[in-house]
Amino acid sequence: MEFEAVIGMELHVQLKTETKLFCSCRVEFGAPPNKNVCPVCLGMPGVLPVLNKKAVEHALRVAIALNCRINRESLFARKNYFYPDLPKGYQITQYTTPIGWNGWIDVNGKKIRIKRVHLEEESAKTVLEGDYAYIDFNRAGIPLVEIVTEPDLTSPGDAVQFVKTLQTLLRYLGVSDADMEKGQLRCEPNVSVRRRGEEKLGIRREIKNLNSIRSLERGIRYEIDQQIKILSSGGEVERATLLWDEKEEVTRPMRMKEEEEDYRYFPEPDLPPLLLTEDFIEEVKKTMPELPHERKERLIKEGLREYDADILTRDLERGRYYDEVVSLTSDPPETAKWVITELKEKFPPARELAWIINAVKEGKITRNAGKEILKEIIEKGKPAEEIVKEKGMTQVSDEEEIRKLVEQAFEMHPEEKERLFSGERKLVGFFIGEVMKLSGRRANPGVVKRMIEEMLG
Amino acid sequence: MEIVNLFGWEIKEKIERGEISEKEVFDAFYERASSSSLNTFITLAEWREEKKEGKLRGIPFGIKDNILVKGMKNTCGSRILHDFIAPYDATCIERLKKEGGVILGKTNMDEFAMGSSNEYSAFGPVKNPFDPERVPGGSSGGSAAAVANLEVPIALGSDTGGSVRQPAAFCGVFGLKPTYGRISRYGLVAFASSLDQIGIIARTVKDIALTLEVIAGYDPMDSTSSPEGVPPYSKIIEEPCGYKTLGVPEELISGCDEEILNAFQRTLEILQRLGHKIVRITLPHAKYYLPTYEIIAMAEASSNLARYDGVRYGLRVEGESAEEIIEKTRMRGFGPEVKRRIMVGTYVLSKGYREEYYGKAQRVRTIIKEELEEALREVDFIITPTAPFLPFKLGERKEDPIKMYLSDVFTVFANLAGLPAISIPGGRINGLPWGFQVTGRAWDEENLLTFAYHLEREGGWSLRQ
Numbered sequence: 069m070e071f072e073a074v075i076g077m078e079l080h081v082q083l084k085t086e087t088k089l090f091c092s093c094r095v096e097f098g099a100p101p102n103k104n105v106c107p108v109c110l111g112m113p114g115v116l117p118v119l120n121k122k123a124v125e126h127a128l129r130v131a132i133a134l135n136c137r138i139n140r141e142s143l144f145a146r147k148n149y150f151y152p153d154l155p156k157g158y159q160i161t162q163y164t165t166p167i168g169w170n171g172w173i174d175v176n177g178k179k180i181r182i183k184r185v186h187l188e189e190e191s192a193k194t195v196l197e198g199d200y201a202y203i204d205f206n207r208a209g210i211p212l213v214e215i216v217t218e219p220d221l222t223s224p225g226d227a228v229q230f231v232k233t234l235q236t237l238l239r240y241l242g243v244s245d246a247d248m249e250k251g252q253l254r255c256e257p258n259v260s261v262r263r264r265g266e267e268k269l270g271i272r273r274e275i276k277n278l279n280s281i282r283s284l285e286r287g288i289r290y291e292i293d294q295q296i297k298i299l300s301s302g303g304e305v306e307r308a309t310l311l312w313d314e315k316e317e318v319t320r321p322m323r324m325k326e327e328e329e330d331y332r333y334f335p336e337p338d339l340p341p342l343l344l345t346e347d348f349i350e351e352v353k354k355t356m357p358e359l360p361h362e363r364k365e366r367l368i369k370e371g372l373r374e375y376d377a378d379i380l381t382r383d384l385e386r387g388r389y390y391d392e393v394v395s396l397t398s399d400p401p402e403t404a405k406w407v408i409t410e411l412k413e414k415f416p417p418a419r420e421l422a423w424i425i426n427a428v429k430e431g432k433i434t435r436n437a438g439k440e441i442l443k444e445i446i447e448k449g450k451p452a453e454e455i456v457k458e459k460g461m462t463q464v465s466d467e468e469e470i471r472k473l474v475e476q477a478f479e480m481h482p483e484e485k486e487r488l489f490s491g492e493r494k495l496v497g498f499f500i501g502e503v504m505k506l507s508g509r510r511a512n513p514g515v516v517k518r519m520i521e522e523m524l525g
Numbered sequence: 526m527e528i529v530n531l532f533g534w535e536i537k538e539k540i541e542r543g544e545i546s547e548k549e550v551f552d553a554f555y556e557r558a559s560s561s562s563l564n565t566f567i568t569l570a571e572w573r574e575e576k577k578e579g580k581l582r583g584i585p586f587g588i589k590d591n592i593l594v595k596g597m598k599n600t601c602g603s604r605i606l607h608d609f610i611a612p613y614d615a616t617c618i619e620r621l622k623k624e625g626g627v628i629l630g631k632t633n634m635d636e637f638a639m640g641s642s643n644e645y646s647a648f649g650p651v652k653n654p655f656d657p658e659r660v661p662g663g664s665s666g667g668s669a670a671a672v673a674n675l676e677v678p679i680a681l682g683s684d685t686g687g688s689v690r691q692p693a694a695f696c697g698v699f700g701l702k703p704t705y706g707r708i709s710r711y712g713l714v715a716f717a718s719s720l721d722q723i724g725i726i727a728r729t730v731k732d733i734a735l736t737l738e739v740i741a742g743y744d745p746m747d748s749t750s751s752p753e754g755v756p757p758y759s760k761i762i763e764e765p766c767g768y769k770t771l772g773v774p775e776e777l778i779s780g781c782d783e784e785i786l787n788a789f790q791r792t793l794e795i796l797q798r799l800g801h802k803i804v805r806i807t808l809p810h811a812k813y814y815l816p817t818y819e820i821i822a823m824a825e826a827s828s829n830l831a832r833y834d835g836v837r838y839g840l841r842v843e844g845e846s847a848e849e850i851i852e853k854t855r856m857r858g859f860g861p862e863v864k865r866r867i868m869v870g871t872y873v874l875s876k877g878y879r880e881e882y883y884g885k886a887q888r889v890r891t892i893i894k895e896e897l898e899e900a901l902r903e904v905d906f907i908i909t910p911t912a913p914f915l916p917f918k919l920g921e922r923k924e925d926p927i928k929m930y931l932s933d934v935f936t937v938f939a940n941l942a943g944l945p946a947i948s949i950p951g952g953r954i955n956g957l958p959w960g961f962q963v964t965g966r967a968w969d970e971e972n973l974l975t976f977a978y979h980l981e982r983e984g985g986w987s988l989r990q
Contacts, residue, residue, distance in 0.1 A: 157831020
C-alpha cells in the first residue's frame, strides 16, 4: 500500500532588534547569564509591557514578504501556562488577530500557503547542570515572529527546501540571522501520513528539538517511517508531541496529547490594540529590500546564467559583494565568474577586485596574473596596483618592445625561423611561447601573435 | 492645632512659612501611626533627611502596600510576598517624591486587593477607627483607616471595584477613583488590569486635588495611561461650581439598607436646597454590573497572579520538581479569598466556558459603558450611596463571599466604564460613618472635584475636627 506524508510547519524566528519586545533590555547573543534583565522581563510585581515599534516593523516586513493579508488592528493576548522559564506565568502573544494571515511563499515553483504570522515574546532559557536547573532571563522577552504554514509540504526534502528558502528571505529582510544552531530559527513540523488518494488527513504529531537542517530532515523522515510502520501493521497513530534525540536519531514522546492543553487565551489588558496605519504600512513597503526572487530575476536580466544568479541569490553576502564589484566593472558575466569561482570566505575590497577585472579586460595584466594578485590582496591586504608595480606584472603591449623580443627569438632558433618563413604556420605558436618566456610572461599574447604575423608579411 | 489635625496642604504651607519642620511633621504622624491599635500600617518608613521643595513639600503619605516604593517591603497583604523588597519606585511614587512628598509607610490591605473588609490580609485585619469591632472596608482599608485616625493626612489606595471609595465611606473620609488611564499603573501590583486605578484618600477634597495634579498624567511606562492634559486641580476647585444636575439610578440603589437609603434621601434634599437638580435615571442593565465585574476581575486576576510561583522572588516552598515548587508555593502563599478568585477566574477562561462567561461579560461591559455614557450626557453626575450598608462587624461576612461582594454593588460600574468617582462622607448613622458617591464623565475630574469641594465647604460635610 502506498502512503503519502502531509507536513505543516510552525516556525519561531528571533528578531534582530536592539532591545526586547516589551522593555529596553538589550538583545545580545552570548552575554553572561542574566545580564540583560530588568523588572519588566523578570515579571516583577507591578510592571507593564511597552511595545517595541521596531519589532512590529520587522514582523510587518515578514508578513508583507510572505504575501500575507495585514490586520490593520491586531490585539495582543495572554497565553497562560506555568513554567519556570516563563516569568509572568503567561506569554504575551497574538491569538485572534495576527499581524499577517493568509499568505504564501514560493519554494522552487511550489506555493506553500502561510496561515499566519504573529508577534510574541520569547521565554527564558533553562540550563540543566547536575541536579539543578538554572534559568537565564537574557532570552526572556526577545521578540519572536511565529510563522505557521498550511500542511502543504509532502516530504522531508520539501521541508528542508522550505526552511532554506525562508532562511534566505529572513536574512534578506534583515530581520533575523535565522541561524538554527543558535536557536534563532526553530522549526516544529507536524507530520501525518495517509493512504494515497485518501482525502482525510491522518493524526498529526509534532516534532520538537530539531536544531539543524540535518535534524529537520532526519526527524521528519524518521517520523514518516514510524507512522507508515504503525499504519501498515493495522495500528493507529496516537496524537503526540515528540522530541528529536539527536544522538540516537529517534523521536521520543514528550507528552501524549489526549486533549490539547488549555492556554486560556484572553486579550492582553495592559496593551491597547495595535493599530497599523496606512502610512506606516506604506513606509515599510517602500523600504522593503529586494527579495530573493526579485534579485534572481534581476541578475538573469542583467545577463547572468541562471546557475550563477542562483548562487548569488542564496549567498546574500556574496551577492551583495557582487553588486558592489559589478557597479565598478559594468561586466556582469565576467564579474560573476570572478566572484563565484575565485573567492572563498574572504572578500577583498570591491574596488580592488574591480581593478583586476578591468585590468585583465584592458589587457594591462594577464588573467593568471590577476588571480595571483587577488590572492596577495586577500593575504596581505595591499592594493592591487601596488602589487602589480612591485612584481612588475604589467602586461607588455608595446609593439616596438615586442618586435624586439620576436627578433630575439628568431635569432635564438634560426632553424625554426627558416621553416616558419617557408610556410610552416603552426610554428607561430612555438614562437609566441618563446616570446612569452623571454618577456617573463608579461607580453600580451595577442600583440605577440599579431607582430609575428606582420613580420611574416 | 496639633500637627496631626492639619490637612496636607496646610502642612506644606506651614513648612514653607517656617512654622514647622518636615521632621516635626514626620515625627508627629509616625508617633501616631506607630502607636495605633488599628493595624493600619504593615511597614513604617524611617525619617530621611532630604528637604525638597515642591507642591507636596513635607506632606507624609500612606501608601497601600501594593504600590511599589523602592527599597521598602511590598507585601500586597500576602504571605507569598511577605519578604519582597520593591526594586523600583512606582511612577506615582516617583512623582510624589519629586514634589517633596514624604513616604510615611505602607498600609495594610486585603490580600492582593481582593476584599471589602480588610479581613483577608495575611497581616491581620484593620479595625474601623469609629468602632474597633467593625471593619474599615476594603481593600484599601489600611489607607482609609489611617487617614480617618489622623495617622497620615493623605493616602494612596487602589480601586478595582470600589476599593478606595468603599473604605473611604466606611471610615468617613473622601476617596477618589480617577478615570481609567489618568494615573499610571506602573508599579501598582496588578489585580485586574483593565479595572485597576490608583486612588487618593484624604480628609479634604483639596488634598485629593493637590495629590492628583502631581501624580496624574501620561507615563511612557504604562501604555494604557492617557496623554490627556492634567489641569491644576487644586486651584480650579476654588472656582464657582454652578448648579449641577444629578441623576439617581433608582433600580441600582433599590436593594440598599433602609438606614442608608434614608440618609441618602436627606442628602438629596440638601443638594436640592443648595440649588442642584435631582433627576431619576434608568440604567436598564444595572443588575448585570456586579456579575460582569466579577467575571472580568477574576479572569484577569487569575492571570496576573500567575507570576507568583516561587521561582524568582517572594515565598518559595521547596519541592522535588519545578512543578511541585510552584504548586506548593502557591498553595501555602495565597490565602483563601485569593485562591477562590483564581479558581473562578481560571474557570471562566477555560475552553468551553470562555465564550459563555468571559466573552459574554466583555460584550456586556461594552453595553454597560454605553449605557452610562448615555446617562452622563443627560446629567452632570450620577449619585448613589457608596455602599449599600454600614460598616459591618469583623467576621460578619468573611465566610460568605456573595454577601461580601455585595459591598461593591454601587461602585463597580465606575470601574467597568472607566469613569471617575468620588466618595463623599455623608455624616454618621448610629455613630458610624456612611458615604455617598458622585460619578462624573471620563476625564472630568475637574468638575467632579470642584463639586465635591463646594459640598465640603457649603454642605456641612467638612471633616475639620
